[in-house]
Amino acid sequence: MNLTWVNVKAFIPRLPLSPVSDRYTFGMPVNTSPPITQSVIPITDLRRGDGLPIPKMRETSGGTSVQDQRGRQLRDLRISVTDRCNFRCTYCMPKEVFDNNYRYLPHSEVLSFEEITRVARIAVTQGVTKIRLTGGEPLMRRGIEDLVAMLAAIPGIDLTLTTNGSALKAKAGALKAAGLNRLTVSLDSLDDKVFRAMNDVDFPVAKVLAAIDAANAAGFEQIKINMVVKRGVNDHQIIDMAKFFKPAPGTLGNIVRFIEFMDVGSTNGWQMGDVVPSQEVVNRIHAALPCEPANPNHVGEVAKRWKYLDGAGEFGVISSVTAAFCGTCTRARLSTDGFLYTCLFAQHGYDLKSLLRRGEDDTLIAKAIGGIWQARQDNYSEVRTAETARQRKIEMSFIGG
Numbered sequence: 130m131n132l133t134w135v136n137v138k139a140f141i142p143r144l145p146l147s148p149v150s151d152r153y154t155f156g157m158p159v160n161t162s163p164p165i166t167q168s169v170i171p172i173t174d175l176r177r178g179d180g181l182p183i184p185k186m187r188e189t190s191g192g193t194s195v196q197d198q199r200g201r202q203l204r205d206l207r208i209s210v211t212d213r214c215n216f217r218c219t220y221c222m223p224k225e226v227f228d229n230n231y232r233y234l235p236h237s238e239v240l241s242f243e244e245i246t247r248v249a250r251i252a253v254t255q256g257v258t259k260i261r262l263t264g265g266e267p268l269m270r271r272g273i274e275d276l277v278a279m280l281a282a283i284p285g286i287d288l289t290l291t292t293n294g295s296a297l298k299a300k301a302g303a304l305k306a307a308g309l310n311r312l313t314v315s316l317d318s319l320d321d322k323v324f325r326a327m328n329d330v331d332f333p334v335a336k337v338l339a340a341i342d343a344a345n346a347a348g349f350e351q352i353k354i355n356m357v358v359k360r361g362v363n364d365h366q367i368i369d370m371a372k373f374f375k376p377a378p379g380t381l382g383n384i385v386r387f388i389e390f391m392d393v394g395s396t397n398g399w400q401m402g403d404v405v406p407s408q409e410v411v412n413r414i415h416a417a418l419p420c421e422p423a424n425p426n427h428v429g430e431v432a433k434r435w436k437y438l439d440g441a442g443e444f445g446v447i448s449s450v451t452a453a454f455c456g457t458c459t460r461a462r463l464s465t466d467g468f469l470y471t472c473l474f475a476q477h478g479y480d481l482k483s484l485l486r487r488g489e490d491d492t493l494i495a496k497a498i499g500g501i502w503q504a505r506q507d508n509y510s511e512v513r514t515a516e517t518a519r520q521r522k523i524e525m526s527f528i529g530g
């Protein structure tokens with residue numbers, strides 16, 4: 130994929146509104162300059178009604194997971210259990226947009242635990258084996274432990290959760306007891322000043338580090354630590370993060386993953402110039418801590434693994450911008466209000482909530498999920514251009530990373 134980024138960046142003007150649905154893009158002009166600072170249009174008006182028509186499912190030879198147009202199987206379901214978050218990470222929920230005027234989903238629009246569990250149980254019949262709970266910030270959803278227990282009762286699934294860690298210290302034990310298998314914690318810097326600036330709510334890094342320790346103590350091993358790298362903001366922290374999370378020889382340790390800054394949603398002011406390509410991240414780390422590529426744990430693994438030559442530990446890089454991995458993407462996303470999306474960079478979704486609430490049976494809903502996946506062709510990261518980067522896309526805080 131050859132994208133002449135240098136000259137693209139210079140050509141990113143403010144463009145007139147393109148004729149796509151303004152679901153969840155706040156009806157604002159979309160461009161990649163700094164976050165939009167205009168006041169937000171009341172969101173509920175924009176959220177009703179424009180799900181895509183659900184494709185008819187072609188019968189499959191029973192028992193196998195459905196495959197999309199590129200032969201990718203449905204394996205992972207990411208479930209956004211809330212559109213709320215107590216952080217305002219500048220690359221995800223910029224404060225200028227998600228301000229005091231921002232109206233979250235009314236409770237009536239949010240899927241209940243029973244509805245989430247039902248969709249998950251049905252999705253398992255279509256091949257899902259891994260469920261990741263996301264948000265917004267999933268630990269802000271009251272009774273999240275109860276939802277974890279309901280989902281953990283579904284046979285054959287690997288249940289994980291991604292959190293900003295702010296409430297993890299208090300909840301780690303209960304999540305483990307409820308049946309959560311694995312954890313991912315977002316941590317963009319060890320430098321307290323940089324961390325507070327990136328979460329933009331002045332939340333101290335020490336509390337997240339203490340929460341990670343508490344989660345390890347509660348029995349969560351090899352916690353994934355996700356760092357979104359933005360040039361000129363926190364890239365000077367790459368080596369510190371690698372060294373901090375590098376385990377002592379013979380111990381497991383937690384695993385830091387360096388994520389390329391992505392043009393998710395339509396509000397984070399994404400520019401290619403702010404992206405630190407993963408190859409550069411690896412080169413920097415290798416210069417300080419010699420490393421080599423490691424084999425993937427499974428097909429479709431998002432992070433590319435690198436292990437240290439001294440045998441103590443590993444790290445990962447997630448390279449949606451410079452090394453697309455759409456070819457093995459097995460992920461679907463369920464939004465907080467029950468729409469199914471087949472790509473992180475989607476513009477439209479499919480309304481499963483209406484099927485649930487008008488009393489459709491499991492078979493019909495299973496066929497809906499199957500039909501949606503079978504029709505899937507998504508490969509956004511393979512076709513990303515300066516033009517697509519300006520498309521209005523669903524906000525990541527709404528469908529989970």
Ligand code: SF4
Pocket residue numbers: 449454455456458459460471472473474507508509510511
């Ligand atoms: S861009 Fe879309 S299709 Fe490609 S890896 Fe990401 S979620 Fe999957």
